Amino acid sequence: MDISRExxxxxxxxxxxxxxxxxxxxxxxxxxxxxxxxxxxxxxxVITGLSPKPLAAGPDGTASVDLxxxxxxxxxxxxxxxxxxxxxxxxxxxxxxxxxxxxSPWLYFDGAFLDGLFPGVSVTYAVPTFPGxxxxxxTSFRAGLAVNQDQLLTSLPLxxxxxxxxxxxxxxxxxxxxxxxxxxxxxxxxxxxxxFTIDHLLPWGVQLVAGWEFPFTGNLHAFIELAPxxxxxxxxxxxxxxxxxxxxxxxATLPYLNFPPSFxxxxxxxxxxxxxxx
Amino acid sequence: MKLCALxxxxxxxxxxxxxxxxxxxxxxxxxxxxxxxxxxxxxxSPDGDSTTxxxxxxxxxxxxxxxxxxxxxxxxxxxxxxxxGESLTFAYQSGNSAQVLxxxxxxxxxxxxxxxxxxxxxxxxxxxxxxxxxxxLGDPTSPANNTYxxxxxxxxxxxxxxxxxxxxxxxxxxxxxxxxxxxxxxxxPYDRFSFLLDPIATPYGEGAPTFALxxxxxxxxxxxxxxxxxxxxxxxxxxxxxxxxxYASYFTAGNWVCFQWTAATSSTPTRxxxxxxxxxxxxxxGDLISTQDGTLTVYDLNGTRLNSVPxxxxxxxxxxxxxxxxxxxxxxxxxxSHQSWAFRVYAIPTSRLRxxxx
Numbered sequence: 210m211d212i213s214r215e216x217x218x219x220x221x222x223x224x225x226x227x228x229x230x231x232x233x234x235x236x237x238x239x240x241x242x243x244x245x246x247x248x249x250x251x252x253x254x255v256i257t258g259l260s261p262k263p264l265a266a267g268p269d270g271t272a273s274v275d276l277x278x279x280x281x282x283x284x285x286x287x288x289x290x291x292x293x294x295x296x297x298x299x300x301x302x303x304x305x306x307x308x309x310x311x312x313s314p315w316l317y318f319d320g321a322f323l324d325g326l327f328p329g330v331s332v333t334y335a336v337p338t339f340p341g342x343x344x345x346x347x348t349s350f351r352a353g354l355a356v357n358q359d360q361l362l363t364s365l366p367l368x369x370x371x372x373x374x375x376x377x378x379x380x381x382x383x384x385x386x387x388x389x390x391x392x393x394x395x396x397x398x399x400x401x402x403x404x405f406t407i408d409h410l411l412p413w414g415v416q417l418v419a420g421w422e423f424p425f426t427g428n429l430h431a432f433i434e435l436a437p438x439x440x441x442x443x444x445x446x447x448x449x450x451x452x453x454x455x456x457x458x459x460x461a462t463l464p465y466l467n468f469p470p471s472f473x474x475x476x477x478x479x480x481x482x483x484x485x486x487x
Numbered sequence: 488m489k490l491c492a493l494x495x496x497x498x499x500x501x502x503x504x505x506x507x508x509x510x511x512x513x514x515x516x517x518x519x520x521x522x523x524x525x526x527x528x529x530x531x532s533p534d535g536d537s538t539t540x541x542x543x544x545x546x547x548x549x550x551x552x553x554x555x556x557x558x559x560x561x562x563x564x565x566x567x568x569x570x571x572g573e574s575l576t577f578a579y580q581s582g583n584s585a586q587v588l589x590x591x592x593x594x595x596x597x598x599x600x601x602x603x604x605x606x607x608x609x610x611x612x613x614x615x616x617x618x619x620x621x622x623x624l625g626d627p628t629s630p631a632n633n634t635y636x637x638x639x640x641x642x643x644x645x646x647x648x649x650x651x652x653x654x655x656x657x658x659x660x661x662x663x664x665x666x667x668x669x670x671x672x673x674x675x676p677y678d679r680f681s682f683l684l685d686p687i688a689t690p691y692g693e694g695a696p697t698f699a700l701x702x703x704x705x706x707x708x709x710x711x712x713x714x715x716x717x718x719x720x721x722x723x724x725x726x727x728x729x730x731x732x733x734y735a736s737y738f739t740a741g742n743w744v745c746f747q748w749t750a751a752t753s754s755t756p757t758r759x760x761x762x763x764x765x766x767x768x769x770x771x772x773g774d775l776i777s778t779q780d781g782t783l784t785v786y787d788l789n790g791t792r793l794n795s796v797p798x799x800x801x802x803x804x805x806x807x808x809x810x811x812x813x814x815x816x817x818x819x820x821x822x823x824s825h826q827s828w829a830f831r832v833y834a835i836p837t838s839r840l841r842x843x844x845x
Contacts, residue, residue, distance in 0.1 A: 400509045400512040401509060410511050413505065438505075445527070447821070449528045450528075450584075450823075451506040451823040475662050
C-alpha cells in the first residue's frame with residue numbers, strides 16, 4: 210500500500226492554499242559573519258569560553274569581542290565576591306550580552322545534629338578572596354537521641370565548641386559542593402554539683418572534616434560531614450573500651466584508636482543539618 | 488549519591504556521643520591535689536543495669552612498695568549494691584583488659600539501718616594473698632548474730648571465702664561485738680584490729696584479738712566500763728594510733744555524736760561537741776575524718792574541725808603505709824554506657840588532708 214498517497218495526497222493541496230510559501234530570503238542567511246559583541250558584567254569579571262584568551266570586563270563593566278553570528282556560545286564569568294556564572298546563549302545578531310552576577314554569600318548559619326542527634330549551631334564566614342572559610346560551632350549534649358546508648362534519650366551536661374578552617378574543593382556554582390577542613394575543639398561541662406569547667410576526660414581535640422553540601426530549598430542547603438576526631442585524654446584506653454557493645458565488653462571490631470598515654474581517635478563523628486547562606 | 492547520603496545518615500544515627508564522665512569532672516578539683524595511682528577497668532557492672540552504687544577498694548600496699556611510684560593498681564575488690572543486696576567481686580588487670588571474679592556470696596540488705604552500713608568491707612594487709620574481711624554488724628535485736636567472714640583473692644583466681652561467716656561472740660567470752668576497726672601499722676605485716684563490745688549487763692567494752700586470719704584468736708576485753716548513752720546496739724568504733732584515745736560515733740536522737748575516752752577516763756567519756764557528722768576513720772596522725780554526705784571533714788583528735796571539702800564522688804577506701812609514709816586512699820567510680828565501670832585510685836599523704844582545698 211502506498212501510505213503517503215493514502216495519507217497526505219488529499220491534504221497537501223489544502224495546506225498549500227491555507228499557508229502560502231515563504232520567500233527564500235526569509236530562511237536563508239548565508240554563511241555566519243563576525244559581529245562585534247559587548248559583554249556586560251561587573252568590572253573586573255574574567256570571562257572565558259569566548260576567545261582563546263580570557264576577557265576582562267573593564268572599569269565601565271564591558272568587554273568587547275568579535276564573534277561569528279549566528280552561532281551558540283557558552284561563557285564562564287568569574288569575579289571575586291560573586292558566584293561564578295556559567296552561561297549559554299545563541300548569538301543571532303545581538304550587539305550586547307549581559308551577565309547576571311550574584312554576590313557570593315559570605316555568612317552561613319548551620320543548624321545540625323552531631324553524632325547521636327545532639328543539636329548544634331555554627332556560624333561560617335566565607336572568605337571572599339578564595340574558597341576558604343572559618344567556622345565557629347557550638348554543640349550541646351544536654352539533650353539528644355543516641356540509638357546505641359543504654360537510653361534512647363541521652364542528656365549530658367556537656368558542650369562542645371569548635372573552630373574550623375576549611376576549603377571548598379568544588380566551585381561555588383556547582384549545585385553539590387565538597388569541602389575539607391580541620392580545626393580544634395574544646396569541651397566544657399557543668400557537672401552536677403560541680404562548677405563550670407573544661408571537661409577532664411576529653412578536654413580538647415582536633416577534627417578533620419570532609420563535607421558534602423547540596424541544595425535543599427531557596428537559600429537553604431543540606432550538608433553532611435564526616436569528622437574523625439583526635440582527642441586528648443588522660444584515659445585513652447577507657448575511651449576506646451567505653452564504645453563496647455556487649456554489656457561493657459570492649460568491642461575490638463570497631464576501629465576506635467588509642468595512643469597511650471594521651472590521645473585517642475573517634476573516626477565516626479558525623480554531623481548533618483541545613484545551612485542558611487546569606 | 489543517594490546511597491552515599493543514606494550511608495552517612497545511617498552512620499549518624501548509630502554513632503554515639505563521645506565518652507563523658509560526670510564523676511571525673513566533679514572530682515577534678517580534689518583529684519588534682521592527689522596522686523593518681525592508676526585506673527582499673529572498664530568492667531561489667533556486677534549487677535547489670537540494676538547497680539545503684541559501686542565502690543572499688545584497691546588491694547592494700549605491701550611492704551614491697553616503698554614509694555607511690557612502685558605502687559601499681561592492678562587489682563582490688565568491688566562492692567556493688569542493687570535492690571537485691573550487696574555483692575563482692577574481685578577485679579584484676581589481665582593484659583589489656585580487666586577481669587572480674589565473683590565470690591559467689593551475696594549480702595542481703597534486709598533490715599538495714601539507714602544510718603549505718605550493714606556490712607563493713609575492710610581490705611587488710613597481709614603478706615601473701617589479697618584479703619578482704621566483711622563484718623556483718625547490723626542485727627540490733629540480736630548483736631550476738633554479728634559475724635565476720637574473710638575472702639581471699641589472687642589474680643587469675645580463685646576468689647573465695649576462706650571461712651564461713653563466723654560469729655564474733657566467741658572472741659570475748661560470749662560477748663557480742665558491735666563495731667570493728669582495722670588500723671594500719673607502720674612496718675608491720677598485718678593491720679591492727681580492735682572491737683567495741685556489747686553492753687548487755689555491763690557498760691560497753693573494748694577488745695583486741697590476736698591476728699590469725701582467716702580466724703581470729705580470742706582476746707580479752709581491755710576495758711569494760713564505757714557508758715555510751717543512747718548508742719544501743721550499733722555504733723562505729725575507733726582507736727587512736729597508739730591505741731588511745733578511743734572513739735565511738737553513733738546516731739542518737741536524730742544526731743550524730745562522738746565520744747572520746749582513754750583507759751583512765753573510760754567510765755566518763757567526753758562528748759566531742761564539734762563533731763556533728765559520722766566518723767569514718769581515725770588516722771595515723773590522730774585526726775578523725777568523716778565522709779558523710781559526700782563531704783570530707785577533718786577533725787583533730789579533740790573534735791575541732793580543721794577542714795571540710797566536697798569529695799565530688801570520690802570514696803574513702805582506707806589509710807595505709809607506703810614505705811614509712813601513711814597515705815589516705817580514695818577511689819572514684821566512673822560509669823560508662825553499656826553498664827560498664829572504670830575506677831581511678833588516688834592517694835594523698837595523710838598529713839596533707841588538713842590542707843586539701845575544695
